[in-house]
Amino acid sequence: MSVNESLDAARDKLLQRAAPDRTEFEDLVIVPLFAFAVALILGAVTMLATGVDLATIGRSYVALLVGSVGSVNALSETLVAAIPLVLAGLGLALGFRAGLFNIGAEGQILMGGLAAVIFGFTFSALPFVILMPLSLLAGALTGAFYAGIAGWLRAATGAHEVISTIMLNLISYRLLDYMLSLPWVQREGRADPVSRSVPDAAELPRLLEWLDPNLRLHAGVFVMLLAVAFVYWLLFRTKLGFEFRASGASPDAARYAGMHASLIIVIAMATAGALAGLAGANQVLGVLGRATPGFSAGIGFDAIAVALLGRSHPIGVLFAGLLFGALQAGGRQMQVDAGVGIDLIGIIQALVIVFIAAPLLVRAIFPWGFRNRQKGTHQ
Amino acid sequence: MNGAETLQRPNAAIDLGARRRTRIVGAILILLAAFVVVVLGDAPGDATFRLSRPRDVWVLPDLIVPAQPFIYIAAALTAFLGARQFLRGGGRWTTLSLGLGLGLGVLAFLVWATAGNAFSLTGMLQATMVRAVPIALGGLAAVMCERVAVVNIAVEGMLLAGAFTGALMGSVVGGWGGLLSAVVIGGLFGFILAALVVTYRMDQIIAGVVINLFVLGLTSYVSSQVFAEMRHLNNAPVFRAIDIPLLSDIPVIGPMLFQQNIFVYGALIMVAVSTYYLFHTRNGLRARAVGEHPRAADTLGIDVYRTRYLHVTIGGMIAGFGGAWFTLGSVGRFDENMTGGRGFIGLAAMVFGRWHPVGALMAALVFGFTDSLQQKLALLQTPIPSEFLAMAPYVATIVVVAGLIGRARPPAADGKPYVKE
Numbered sequence: 081m082s083v084n085e086s087l088d089a090a091r092d093k094l095l096q097r098a099a100p101d102r103t104e105f106e107d108l109v110i111v112p113l114f115a116f117a118v119a120l121i122l123g124a125v126t127m128l129a130t131g132v133d134l135a136t137i138g139r140s141y142v143a144l145l146v147g148s149v150g151s152v153n154a155l156s157e158t159l160v161a162a163i164p165l166v167l168a169g170l171g172l173a174l175g176f177r178a179g180l181f182n183i184g185a186e187g188q189i190l191m192g193g194l195a196a197v198i199f200g201f202t203f204s205a206l207p208f209v210i211l212m213p214l215s216l217l218a219g220a221l222t223g224a225f226y227a228g229i230a231g232w233l234r235a236a237t238g239a240h241e242v243i244s245t246i247m248l249n250l251i252s253y254r255l256l257d258y259m260l261s262l263p264w265v266q267r268e269g270r271a272d273p274v275s276r277s278v279p280d281a282a283e284l285p286r287l288l289e290w291l292d293p294n295l296r297l298h299a300g301v302f303v304m305l306l307a308v309a310f311v312y313w314l315l316f317r318t319k320l321g322f323e324f325r326a327s328g329a330s331p332d333a334a335r336y337a338g339m340h341a342s343l344i345i346v347i348a349m350a351t352a353g354a355l356a357g358l359a360g361a362n363q364v365l366g367v368l369g370r371a372t373p374g375f376s377a378g379i380g381f382d383a384i385a386v387a388l389l390g391r392s393h394p395i396g397v398l399f400a401g402l403l404f405g406a407l408q409a410g411g412r413q414m415q416v417d418a419g420v421g422i423d424l425i426g427i428i429q430a431l432v433i434v435f436i437a438a439p440l441l442v443r444a445i446f447p448w449g450f451r452n453r454q455k456g457t458h459q
Numbered sequence: 460m461n462g463a464e465t466l467q468r469p470n471a472a473i474d475l476g477a478r479r480r481t482r483i484v485g486a487i488l489i490l491l492a493a494f495v496v497v498v499l500g501d502a503p504g505d506a507t508f509r510l511s512r513p514r515d516v517w518v519l520p521d522l523i524v525p526a527q528p529f530i531y532i533a534a535a536l537t538a539f540l541g542a543r544q545f546l547r548g549g550g551r552w553t554t555l556s557l558g559l560g561l562g563l564g565v566l567a568f569l570v571w572a573t574a575g576n577a578f579s580l581t582g583m584l585q586a587t588m589v590r591a592v593p594i595a596l597g598g599l600a601a602v603m604c605e606r607v608a609v610v611n612i613a614v615e616g617m618l619l620a621g622a623f624t625g626a627l628m629g630s631v632v633g634g635w636g637g638l639l640s641a642v643v644i645g646g647l648f649g650f651i652l653a654a655l656v657v658t659y660r661m662d663q664i665i666a667g668v669v670i671n672l673f674v675l676g677l678t679s680y681v682s683s684q685v686f687a688e689m690r691h692l693n694n695a696p697v698f699r700a701i702d703i704p705l706l707s708d709i710p711v712i713g714p715m716l717f718q719q720n721i722f723v724y725g726a727l728i729m730v731a732v733s734t735y736y737l738f739h740t741r742n743g744l745r746a747r748a749v750g751e752h753p754r755a756a757d758t759l760g761i762d763v764y765r766t767r768y769l770h771v772t773i774g775g776m777i778a779g780f781g782g783a784w785f786t787l788g789s790v791g792r793f794d795e796n797m798t799g800g801r802g803f804i805g806l807a808a809m810v811f812g813r814w815h816p817v818g819a820l821m822a823a824l825v826f827g828f829t830d831s832l833q834q835k836l837a838l839l840q841t842p843i844p845s846e847f848l849a850m851a852p853y854v855a856t857i858v859v860v861a862g863l864i865g866r867a868r869p870p871a872a873d874g875k876p877y878v879k880e
Binding site: 126130131132181183233236237238239240242243244246247248249250251253254255257258261381382384385388420421423424425426427428429430431433434437438440441444 | 660666676677847850
């Protein structure tokens with residue numbers, strides 16, 4: 081490479097930083113837009129195929145919109161659904177950046193949530209200012225520990241985290257069932273597995289109760305925003321974050337540069353688990369008020385989709401989580417108004433991710449939306 | 460992802476690792492023996508195991524085991540194996556002793572749980588086989604995919620799709636039609652997975668997760684939207700057990716292997732055929748070459764893309780067949796998310812069975828055994844919570860993946876997309 085060429089390359093890079101070029105714009109905006117549009121169309125096709133008439137399909141998409149952003153209550157529900165998705169999604173995004181594929185958010189959410197509940201009712205004598213934050217912390221630490229197991233196994237023995245986190249998920253379901261049947265966890269006088277309730281002093285306070293007591297938006301939304309800022313700071317402003325990204329982008333290069341690959345894996349997994357545990361704690365302290373079997377309700381798996389849609393960037397994850405939260409909230413409205421099952425949302429979400437994760441596919445379907453690249457610089 | 464690293468480890472490190480592993484196994488066995496003595500030591504009475512049912516052709520007498528002596532003997536044997544392992548074990552003995560020790564531990568546990576009680580061994584083994592079927596088929600599907608280096612997290616979704624299609628088409632066109640459509644749909648999802656990861660070079664794990672989410676969403680949607688109102692569409696005939704003449708009269712083994720429905724026979728045949736195919740035919744060798752070193756395979760004129768498409772599709776068909784078990788093979792009705800993670804356990808069976816069809820079947824039997832044991836224990840009312848027993852196989856899988864027992868090595872190119880030059 082001649083001096084001129086390298087200068088050109090450097091200038092291109094600077095220019096790109098100053099003004100993101102068209103490819104980046106395509107990747108970040110056009111692909112998601114197309115993905116969402118196609119997913120909605122295919123969702124409509126699915127409804128047609130199951131004998132839903134066109135008017136109802138129209139009504140259901142209107143309900144989707146109204147139920148997600150159409151009123152104060154809808155916005156509140158959207159945010160409530162988005163909080164755990166964003167938190168767990170941030171953790172997964174952090175893992176992706178460090179080259180770790182953490183399927184175990186589901187188990188980490190369960191363990192974190194359970195720990196938060198147990199801590200809450202065990203120390204129910206403590207005042208709110210101490211108990212609530214400590215309960216959240218208990219959730220985060222437990223999640224971190226649970227994910228740390230997978231991280232440690234990966235670092236120490238090379239056990240692939242996909243398999244070990246799936247196993248930890250399966251273990252967590254049984255562990256939760258077992259814990260919920262213990263006499264000091266189970267609610268008095270109940271035979272079914274239900275934990276004691278979270279005391280008021282550990283609950284995340286409702287923010288909009290003065291407006292309408294039915295609004296469920298809780299203080300977890302601040303936890304969510306803080307977590308977004310924290311992950312952004314961690315990933316892009318600290319040495320540790322740089323090491324995460326470096327070992328994710330090129331493990332070999334990171335090792336040759338003297339980074340402790342094993343330690344980074346454990347820390348990255350633990351941080352991801354802490355965020356997932358926090359998501360679980362938020363669910364139980366802010367929404368559910370107790371732990372029941374499988375209270376995570378698939379949030380850990382949806383969070384994978386959120387992290388992917390957000391391109392593993394904290395801000396992206398925030399928007400992706402809000403979008404998925406809106407879909408959840410709108411989906412419930414859809415079920416009520418148009419009688420269309422909320423499971424349709426699952427289909428739409430999965431389709432969005434297919435198209436996001438396979439940009440080549442979107443380019444193949446919509447060749448006119450993209451500038452033709454002859455050089456093949458992107459892939 | 461880390462297969463290459465493990466391969467390049469220098470010999471000295473392997474020796475050290477092996478010695479450490481030997482020690483760990485020895486310690487585990489000694490601990491197990493201690494556990495058997497301390498926790499299970501107090502077992503008054505005899506344990507009665509029924510080996511045959513009254514109407515069987517050959518009626519075996521009940522097996523009556525004096526509980527306490529048996530448990531102490533088992534513990535002593537386990538402790539001996541552990542001590543031997545700790546002091547001068549190694550090589551093939553490590554895995555063998557561990558297997559023996561764990562087997563003894565399980566037997567001691569069974570005897571302890573049954574002490575002073577009677578319990579049908581035959582019934583439990585039959586249930587073990589039945590419960591192992593979907594797991595074995597899921598594991599086999601994953602083996603077919605991973606042998607050509609495509610990680611298939613989507614087994615879960617494919618099982619679910621097979622279960623759903625089996626119920627729907629089974630209700631419309633009858634059992635065999637339903638089974639056939641389940642296989643076709645499974646193959647279709649296999650093909651989609653192959654298209655996403657081979658042609659569109661999507662990350663394999665993401666593709667799998669997405670297929671799982673999609674199938675879960677689609678089947679739950681249709682079952683709540685359509686099945687709820689039209690019940691006749693979710694009422695498929697169930698394949699009954701077929702007794703194989705003569706063989707089914709063998710005590711204990713007969714009911715387990717030869718008084719089952721076509722899904723059990725199908726799983727056994729498929730495991731045999733795929734073992735033969737993968738390890739004793741030219742095409743199987745080619746498939747494995749694609750999984751180990753696609754570039755080399757390509758250079759030798761093997762069409763890597765075609766091989767991957769083919770095997771992932773076949774894997775999907777196997778998973779579709781396994782999925783049909785849930786509806787056509789047991790209850791005839793589809794429920795939301797009725798596979799309940801069995802596909803993931805199938806993946807675990809694949810790892811546990813070291814990427815080998817027979818290994819996957821054996822691992823699936825272990826999972827099926829703990830599953831049915833757990834059910835029985837609830838009846839026998841033992842003080843050990845059944846949840847822990849249910850967890851045991853998953854913990855075992857983690858231990859296997861971590862390489863503490865033997866070395867589980869995935870195909871070298873596993874999970875990596877191949878870009879043709």
